[in-house]
Amino acid sequence: MSAPPSKWTRRDWIRASLIAGAAAGAGAVVGATAYSQLFPPTSRSEGELRQSFVYLSFPEDVWWNRFAGQDVRVTDFQDWQGALAVWNGRFKDGNWVSGTGYPALIIRLKRDDRYFQAPTDVPLPAGYSLAFDDPSRDLRIVAIFNRSTHLCCYPDWHVPHAIAPARDYIAPCPTYEVFGQDPIFDVCHGGQWDPLILEWAVNPQSGTRYVGARMVHGPGFGPLPALFVRAEQDVLYGEVFDPVWYSYCG
Ligand code: FES
Numbered sequence: 001m002s003a004p005p006s007k008w009t010r011r012d013w014i015r016a017s018l019i020a021g022a023a024a025g026a027g028a029v030v031g032a033t034a035y036s037q038l039f040p041p042t043s044r045s046e047g048e049l050r051q052s053f054v055y056l057s058f059p060e061d062v063w064w065n066r067f068a069g070q071d072v073r074v075t076d077f078q079d080w081q082g083a084l085a086v087w088n089g090r091f092k093d094g095n096w097v098s099g100t101g102y103p104a105l106i107i108r109l110k111r112d113d114r115y116f117q118a119p120t121d122v123p124l125p126a127g128y129s130l131a132f133d134d135p136s137r138d139l140r141i142v143a144i145f146n147r148s149t150h151l152c153c154y155p156d157w158h159v160p161h162a163i164a165p166a167r168d169y170i171a172p173c174p175t176y177e178v179f180g181q182d183p184i185f186d187v188c189h190g191g192q193w194d195p196l197i198l199e200w201a202v203n204p205q206s207g208t209r210y211v212g213a214r215m216v217h218g219p220g221f222g223p224l225p226a227l228f229v230r231a232e233q234d235v236l237y238g239e240v241f242d243p244v245w246y247s248y249c250g
Contacts, residue, residue, distance in 0.1 A: 047092030053085040053106055053143060053229075053236045056096060059159060069094055072236045074132055074141055077108035080181050082157030084146065087227060087238035102246060103146040104227055105157045105184060106236065107195045111140040115174040118198040122211055125239045128228035130198050130211065132236065142195050143227040143238055144184065144213045145246050149220035152249040153188035161187045166217060172197075173216040183216055184224065192217035193224045203248060210245035221248075 050071075057068035064083035067076065072085050082105050089101025109116060109131070118130045132141040146154050158181075165185040167176065175183045175194045184193040197214035201222040212223025225246050228239040240246065 045090075047090040047097050047100075049088060049090055050101075051088065051237050051239075053087050053104060053238055054089060054091070054096065056084045056086055056103070058084050058156075062159065069096070072106055073234045074134070074139055074231050074236055075137075075234050077106070077139075077141065079108055079110050080158075080179070082107035084156065085143075087143065102227060102238070102240070103154060104143045104238070105146050105155070105195075106141060106143050107157055107184075109140045109142060109175075109196055110179055111135070111138050115178055116140065116196050119200055119211055123241055124228055125241060128230045128239050130226055130228065132229045132231050134231075141229065141236065142198070142213070143229050143236070144193070144195055145225040145227060147224075147246070147249050148186045148188065148191050149215065149222050149224060149248065150186065150189055150191050150218070153186050155184045155186035155191065155193070155224070157184055158182065161185070163187055163190075165192055166190055169216040170218060171214055171216050173214075184213060186220075189219050190217060191215065191220045193220075198226050199223060203245075205248055206244055208242070208244045210242075212245075 053072040055064050055067040055070055055072055057065050063081065072083065085104050085106050086096060086101040087104055090097040122130060132139065148155055165182050173183055173194045175181050175196045184195060193213040194216045195213045198211055199214050200209055200211055202209050204221050210225050212225040215222055228241065230237050
């Protein structure tokens, strides 16, 4: 397989998702091989490491493509807008080095304390939170790790697909049931996660406790892990407490 393009098309992304998902389903060793073929390790030490979230280009006709390669700013989003970004990614000559960093969905939630839930006993790094929260501007933004807890496809947020997300949820889903917004959706096999509900769960592969966006439709072993966030001059930065939270894709 050839190296992935520096600018992904929708077809590239879905094909990579399906290959990564199939590889993960075939076992960890095979999965690791396929993943390394998708994302050549020779490229991983090149370039500048960026601790801000940076927009990644994706399919045609998504609002954030015009920001690709730029820092995510908390003022970029309307209520319920989301975007694909990368944290801790490497950039060379201004271009993302494919496969580096943590892919993330950045989502501005409707700021309504009646429905947002997040645990208060998380050992957060100094200055970071599970959600960027600014009551004065009515902003609340979360960053959710973008690898499915089923077979590691790349879910997305409000990107049109030929297949609509099912609404027979397995758990309360206020994002749809209260606000009429579809949750995070993985078109590979239909998994869905609600970014309004951050909760503790256990990764059955590693036994590690972690916090993530509630799984409201299977398949998958549980929530999508959350990344910690803070803003500095409105640029959104990320952090992790324990990389094990995110290491289930081989
Ligand atoms: S890989 Fe199957 S639902 Fe995500």
